[in-house]
Amino acid sequence: MALRPFKTRFAPSPTGLLHLGNIRTALFNYLLARQADGTFLLRLEDTDAMRGHEKFARALEEDLRWLGLSWNEGPEAGGGHAPYAQSERGHIYKEYFAALESKGLAYPCFCSEHELAVARKTALAAGRPPRYSGKCRALARAEAEARFARGEPATLRFRVDDGRTVEFDDKVRERQTFATSDIGDFVIRRSDGTPAFFFCNAIDDAVMGVTLVVRGEDHLTNTPRQILLLQALGLPVPEYAHIALVVGADGAPLSKRTGSRSVQELREAGYLPVAINNYLARVGHTYDSNALMSLQALAENFGLSRLGRAPARYDETQLIHWQHEALLHLSSAEIWNWMEAKVDALVPSDKRPAFMDAVRANVTFPADALHWAQIVFTDALTVSHPARESINAAGEEFFDIARRALEKHGADFKAVSDMLRHQLSVSGKALFQPLRAALTGELDGPEMAKLLPLIGVERARNRFLSLSEDLKPK
RNA sequence: GCUCCCAUCGUCUAGUGGCCUAGGACGCUGGCCUCUCACGCCGGUAACAGGGGUUCGAAUCCCCUUGGGAGCGCCA
Numbered sequence: 001m002a003l004r005p006f007k008t009r010f011a012p013s014p015t016g017l018l019h020l021g022n023i024r025t026a027l028f029n030y031l032l033a034r035q036a037d038g039t040f041l042l043r044l045e046d047t048d049a050m051r052g053h054e055k056f057a058r059a060l061e062e063d064l065r066w067l068g069l070s071w072n073e074g075p076e077a078g079g080g081h082a083p084y085a086q087s088e089r090g091h092i093y094k095e096y097f098a099a100l101e102s103k104g105l106a107y108p109c110f111c112s113e114h115e116l117a118v119a120r121k122t123a124l125a126a127g128r129p130p131r132y133s134g135k136c137r138a139l140a141r142a143e144a145e146a147r148f149a150r151g152e153p154a155t156l157r158f159r160v161d162d163g164r165t166v167e168f169d170d171k172v173r174e175r176q177t178f179a180t181s182d183i184g185d186f187v188i189r190r191s192d193g194t195p196a197f198f199f200c201n202a203i204d205d206a207v208m209g210v211t212l213v214v215r216g217e218d219h220l221t222n223t224p225r226q227i228l229l230l231q232a233l234g235l236p237v238p239e240y241a242h243i244a245l246v247v248g249a250d251g252a253p254l255s256k257r258t259g260s261r262s263v264q265e266l267r268e269a270g271y272l273p274v275a276i277n278n279y280l281a282r283v284g285h286t287y288d289s290n291a292l293m294s295l296q297a298l299a300e301n302f303g304l305s306r307l308g309r310a311p312a313r314y315d316e317t318q319l320i321h322w323q324h325e326a327l328l329h330l331s332s333a334e335i336w337n338w339m340e341a342k343v344d345a346l347v348p349s350d351k352r353p354a355f356m357d358a359v360r361a362n363v364t365f366p367a368d369a370l371h372w373a374q375i376v377f378t379d380a381l382t383v384s385h386p387a388r389e390s391i392n393a394a395g396e397e398f399f400d401i402a403r404r405a406l407e408k409h410g411a412d413f414k415a416v417s418d419m420l421r422h423q424l425s426v427s428g429k430a431l432f433q434p435l436r437a438a439l440t441g442e443l444d445g446p447e448m449a450k451l452l453p454l455i456g457v458e459r460a461r462n463r464f465l466s467l468s469e470d471l472k473p474k
Numbered sequence: 475g476c477u478c479c480c481a482u483c484g485u486c487u488a489g490u491g492g493c494c495u496a497g498g499a500c501g502c503u504g505g506c507c508u509c510u511c512a513c514g515c516c517g518g519u520a521a522c523a524g525g526g527g528u529u530c531g532a533a534u535c536c537c538c539u540u541g542g543g544a545g546c547g548c549c550a
Contacts, residue, residue, distance in 0.1 A: 012550095013549090013550050015549095015550075045550065047550080109548090111548095113547090113548060116547080116548080117547085120546090120547075123475090123476095123546095124475060124476090124546090125475080126475080127475040127476070128475075128476070129475080129476050129477070129546055130475095130476090130546060130547085131546070132547095153548095155548050173479070176478085176479095178477090178478085179477090182476085182477060182478090182546080183546090184546085186547090187547080187548050189548085190548040191548060192548080194548090196547095196548070196549095196550095197549070197550050198550090201550085216544090217479070217480095217543075217544055217545095218543090218544055218545070218550095219544095219545090219550095220478075220479075220544070220545075221477080221478065221479095221544075221545040221546075222545080242479090242544095244479085244480075244543080244544095245543070245544075247542085247543070249485085251541095251542060251543085252542090252543095253543085253544095279486095282486065282487085282499085283486065284486080284487090285486090285487090286486080286487055286488070286498095286499095288488095288498095290498070290499050290500095308480090308486085308487075309479075309480060309481095310479090310480045310481060310542085310543080311479095311480075311542070311543050311544090312485090312486065312487090313485060313486080314485095315484095315485045315486070315500075315501090317485075317500065317501055318485070318486065318499085318500050318501085320500090321499085321500050321501085322500095324512095324513095328513085360512095361511090361512045361513050362511065362512055362513095363512095364512095413509095417509075427509095428509075429509075429510085431509070432509030432510070433509075433510070435509080436509070436510060442510090442511090443510065443511080444510045444511035444512080445510070445511060445512090446510095446511080446512080447508095447509080447510090447511095448509065448510085449509090
């Protein structure tokens with residue numbers, strides 16, 4: 001085979017939102033292409049018009065771009081193999097159907113769906129693999145044409161002869177051997193004339209010059225069929241790498257039940273792309289370094305040989321770890337940008353740097369930032385149960401003195417707490433906890449010395465005042 | 475049911491016959507720092523699924539069992 005430029009691809013079907021498993025496959029393909037300075041191709045597998053929706057295609061492209069997984073061939077990016085949506089490539093598949101038929105490698109099958117379903121069921125019940133019987137294999141050409149003429153629907157089946165083996169070297173799983181007798185004749189064109197997924201997928205990979213297909217392990221047993229198809233057509237066969245699937249915390253396939261979320265949901269929750277990429281690149285794959293890496297570094301150090309072969313579990317606590325790491329690397333401007341408009345509206349522009357400085361170590365998601373912004377810059381205060389207990393334990397006098405300290409020293413937290421310490425002879429927890437509780441409604445959070453000036457004397461004073469009122473014996 | 479794949483701390487993993495009294499990361503946890511939480515630093519907890527072989531020697535090789543995953547469609 002002539003040396004062809006390195007090309008990987010991601011070929012999702014736009015029938016729903018992208019989830020972590022999909023994205024991981026996309027990431028690996030992207031990383032490999034980038035590492036080899038090759039091409040990362042995006043193709044939309046929308047063969048089934050009923051389920052493939054334009055809006056999902058757009059969402060998927062947006063997700064990919066957001067993660068930084070830009071494709072250099074495909075929709076919008078262009079390239080020499082357009083169109084990149086299978087729904088628009090019918091004429092290409094048609095040619096290959098014809099080629100196969102003329103070589104006698106494919107034949108029409110008039111078996112009804114119902115008939116096949118029954119056969120499958122009985123085979124299963126009898127402990128046999130549910131393969132196609134080959135009933136229409138030997139149909140005379142004349143008979144087939146007569147039935148066509150009568151308007152009988154037929155699928156087109158690819159002929160797979162028994163007694164051969166198909167072998168290939170999987171880049172992750174190494175040598176794979178399959179017996180053709182385990183495969184059986186399979187449908188490549190549905191009775192409504194649309195091409196089957198298997199078929200388009202293989203043809204497009206070959207025709208588009210894909211040299212390495214990295215996909216989920218669920219496609220492993222599809223591979224020999226596709227190889228047979230490509231060989232029959234004299235098309236180049238790409239190399240394959242089948243990666244283990246990601247499963248949920250319970251070891252079962254990933255689902256919403258097990259906490260898996262769509263990329264869109266993760267984005268909305270405020271996860272950073274670099275966090276997601278670093279996490280995903282380490283699920284079932286390992287790097288020497290535990291540091292946060294850019295896509296470039298992730299690509300440079302990626303290796304199919306460093307991939308595990310067992311299904312890996314999705315673990316959100318590790319995703320959150322990478323989110324923390326990612327946050328640490330952001331500049332103030334970037335953090336500010338990351339926090340949402342809601343936060344923006346609450347924080348006076350001259351207080352932004354101080355607010356960011358005070359709060360950033362305590363923030364994992366924009367929602368956390370919003371929470372602190374509300375505490376600091378709005379009058380309303382929700383007091384948590386433990387904070388309330390701490391306040392009650394401190395008592396009325398505590399907050400009277402706190403108020404006076406504030407009036408005397410202003411928003412100087414150290415001076416305020418010192419005054420309380422001396423006048424009430426309290427220190428440590430008994431001193432600081434009620435102060436924090438009264439001022440923020442929480443028992444933990446950013447440094448008070450930083451928060452108090454932001455809250456301001458007026459608002460702080462009101463909080464102390466209203467507590468003194470509440471706690472006054474009736 | 476049949477075929478294929480897989481199996482190291484709770485999780486992601488390092489480990490390819492002696493360097494393993496099994497290493498790292500996340501989590502959890504003790505300490506320091508400290509008003510708290512977080513950050514940071516220093517510790518700790520915790521695994522070779524089970525059973526047979528092979529070998530001077532096995533996490534590493536073989537077999538069986540168990541467990542998990544995938545496929546067997548006119549789904550993608």
